[in-house]
Amino acid sequence: MRNECIDCECVLRSSVELKDCQIEMLGGHHALVKFRKGDSIIKQGVFSTNVIFLRKGMEKVHISGPSREQIVRLVKAPTYLGLPTTFGDKINQYSVTAVLDSEVCFIDLGVFKKLLGENREFSSYILMELCKSELEAYRRCASRTQKQMRGNLADVLLEFSENLFETDQFTLPLSQSDIGNWVDAGRESINRALSEFIQDGIIEMTGRKVKITDKKLLRTISQNG
Amino acid sequence: MRNECIDCECVLRSSVELKDCQIEMLGGHHALVKFRKGDSIIKQGVFSTNVIFLRKGMEKVHISGPSREQIVRLVKAPTYLGLPTTFGDKINQYSVTAVLDSEVCFIDLGVFKKLLGENREFSSYILMELCKSELEAYRRCASRTQKQMRGNLADVLLEFSENLFETDQFTLPLSQSDIGNWVDAGRESINRALSEFIQDGIIEMTGRKVKITDKKLLRTISQNG
DNA sequence: AGAAAGATGTGACATATCTCACAAAATAAA
DNA sequence: TTTATTTTGTGAGATATGTCACATCTTTCT
Known part of the structure; x- marks a missing residue:
């Protein structure tokens, strides 16, 4: 299999330096998949051992609320999806559905974690992303209700x-x-x-x-x- | 100054192994402060280069919304506070106010980041905490509105x-x-x-x-x- | 202690949205 | 093309909460 990671404009390449061997590792443990608008990419409640990197497209993130499904966020490429699943019990904690045709890369969770451990720059990038999401959620909450x-x-x-x-x-x-x-x-x-x-x-x-x-x-x- | 970190029941000790030299480092770069119920611990918009570890007490996290201040979360010790500030522009992104008498430890941001880099277990603990917060925020949003x-x-x-x-x-x-x-x-x-x-x-x-x-x-x- | 500020009860009324109900369009499926 | 299915456009009435207005109580400060 050709290593698409080398051409991938993913965050790994653009903002973080990866060693060749790390790119190699990614290349061996990923799967590129296309989704069409409306397709479900991550389904809440389902077991999963992948992190997902969104290469192209736009998705809605939704979570099941007390009485119905609730959209909590809209994201566009490039970004990672499903991180909160990664560090918990491996059950997806929310759903992600394509709202535009999308290209997505499934990355093996073990490889992802290894990368996190080896590359400090990368892990601090992820940390930052998570912080942003949290803040964004708070701001949105305040806005929506006020x-x-x-x-x-x-x-x-x-x-x-x-x-x-x-x-x-x-x-x-x-x-x-x-x-x-x-x-x-x-x-x-x-x-x-x-x-x-x-x-x-x-x-x-x-x-x-x-x-x-x-x-x-x-x-x-x-x-x- | 005595190194209070050695006795501290903080998350560092309880769930993560720290080397002695790392505890030493913390000891030299922190300040233990008591707050009384009602006191402001973190003030949104203020420059800060500290991470805060809450040893005792309970706090409300609030953020300034379009028309008024909005409480987004209640937290109790032990936990870290103000992480999202840590990885951004060093401006506090929300406020934290004690709702019970509290004991808090100001930790130098540089030291904290160093620790993150050196101790993989610790950084994955922080990552996990952030993920939980994000999910919690989503769930809360869905609940409150539905x-x-x-x-x-x-x-x-x-x-x-x-x-x-x-x-x-x-x-x-x-x-x-x-x-x-x-x-x-x-x-x-x-x-x-x-x-x-x-x-x-x-x-x-x-x-x-x-x-x-x-x-x-x-x-x-x-x-x- | 006395005064000032803040927190709690409770009523009456206004109102932004929800809900239900249908019809017309637009998309997707067959 | 025809048939389903999903979206969009509008009306009218129901309602959960917000808002305003006071009257206690408490707590805090001087």
Whole structure:
């Protein structure tokens, strides 16, 4: 099998120096897999001994709540997925589903841990990522509950345009139901709010294609709540 | 200065083997400080180059949200505090305030990082802690939004009795306002719900002293929402 | 002790969202 | 192409909580 890790633009290469022998090791213990939009990549409750590196695509992270499934996060490549599973009981603690066609690399957990132990730079990178996630979760919690729906929806649109797609024009990778789920609102409320945004000239929409036309106002809505 | 680390029941000793020279190093670069209930231990936005190990006590972790301060977590000793600050820009990313009298150990960040690099067992312990926090944050988010107030309040009471104090009788370390803030509810709602719980024979209260008398029912309320 | 600040009870009312109910579109499957 | 299935668009009514307004109580500070 050819060692794809050598060409991989993964975080390992870009921000962390790996020794050749370490790349070699990865090469021998991974599996590159493609997923289509809508496919489940990680399923909560299932036993797993892999870490997953997302090479291409975008995924929603969701966790089963008391009464329904809850989207807690949207991530885009490149990033690692399922780390919290790694260090616990090897049971996936949440689910990850592709919202865009994706390419993913399954890495053997043992190899991953070995790498962590050998490469200090790498382990501190992972540590940092985990810290960021935790903070992000806290911030999101505070926002979602203190703002009302329009503010949260504005946040989502800004998130898409600034972090996820990095353009003012993009195609929503989530249904209105999913967006509602993500921001703790009903589908209908999201729908109505989107209509308002269009009428107020903040965005234009054709199907799921969105164009942000008044980002300033969108920011205001995001802030005041 | 006497090396208190040698007697410290801290996580370093209990779950991770440290070499004598490493304990020595800690001893030379730390400061033990006592805080009284209500004192601020970590203040969001302030520059800091310390990791904090909580030896005794209980703290609330709060973060400034769009419109007000939001409690995101309650922690008890022994644990580390302020890790997310550690690996970022050295600015505290949230605040920590004592809700009970506490004893805390300020550890020099450099020393802490050195330890992380040298002791694989220790760094994997920290990694694990971070993973747990992240998951906990996700779960909490899902719960808080999907359950209604009574369910969340029940959760808080169970959290106190099962994780934080580990008894069915305890004294609430938070005001009703704080509890409300924590579970995303108004102070008044919490007050009314507590009265209901008392009337339904689920708990008894004298001032802030709580005694859980029907834990089974409390669990039911926690679950159904 | 006395004053000031904060914490707790409780009522009445406003309101942002949820929920239910259907119809029209758009996608996916056959 | 036709048939299912999933999304989206809108209305009307129900409701869980928030908000405001006071009246105790407590605790803290001077």
